[in-house]
Amino acid sequence: MRPDKIIFTSYLGELLDGYVKEQRSVGYKYVKGASLLKMLDGHLEKNPLTEKRLPKESVLSWTAKKPKETDSTRNGRISAVRGFARYMIRLGYEAYIYPPSAVKISRYSYAPYIFTGEEIRNIFVSIDNYPVCDVSRHRHLVLKLIMRMLYGCGLRISEALNLRRADVDLEKGILFIRDAKFGKERLVPMTETLTERCRQYSREVHTSDKVNDYFFPSPHGGRYKEATIYKLFRDLLWKAGISHSGKGPRLHDLRHAYAVHRLKNWVLKGKDLAQLLPYLSTYLGHVDLRGTQRYLRLTADLYPAITAAVEKHFSSLIPEVESYETD
Known part of the structure; x- marks a missing residue:
């Protein structure tokens, strides 16, 4: 059958x-x-x-x-x-x-770290005060924008670093994500504020008309390594007063925070998550709804004030086993 x-x-x-x-x-x-x-x-x-x-x-x-x-x-x-x-x-x-x-549930050894709104603000304050580096004169500009893109669009760090100038539509405010996880491609709209930051960044950093150049070029014009950005991110966490336990927070936790904060906002506004989850799933580049729905469980667990609303109206959307992306 x-x-x-x-x-x-x-x-x-x-x-x-x-x-x-x-x-x-x-x-x-x-x-x-x-x-x-x-x-x-x-x-x-x-x-x-x-x-x-x-x-x-x-x-x-x-x-x-x-x-x-x-x-x-x-x-x-x-x-x-x-x-x-x-x-x-x-x-x-x-x-x-x-x-x-x-229930005996097998979980990943790493639990996602969800930044609070205050922690996100402190991170951005640290970024905006990041000093200019003589060896890499655009590093502070790269950090200012890429961190906002990770949190503001829920991107994976690899997706942001893989962006070419042709993948960033500065007129319409849309990112074209190529060859992402699971081989998927997708369009990611940005807010007008983030789009304007991209325009300003491009005016300062991109001095040629080569559209195949990396949008976030390393000092040598190639692609930044994830490890390099992660090292700088840890420095930003320290300046923001956020403890790093050796395992995290990680860059990927900005993506987790984006998803959880978005879901929390929708629940508080009384939005219909059954209708909105497919859109969020597509926006994040998930294969199906399971990855996105796990964020709903995490949202309910982290914010007791909205747990009752989540359980009452959206309990059928919450998966039993919690596991989260690790890359």
């Missing part, structure tokens, strides 16, 4: 079908999840109830660890039934939610 043609036949079949359709409507392919829920559907058929509810006994029996089963495989079932249970509760049905504290 094709994964998109799964038919649910248990007493909760209609709700299971509705949940799968909801997941796909917000951008998930939801193939594996649907297959797991079909297994749950079969399990429920063995012990049918007369009312539409998902009892604790059914959840625990279906998620019980099987002989020689890995934690990862079991977590897949737990994640699927947790999402479905939250969906049922949102619709007013009784459902048992498997406690997240009991």
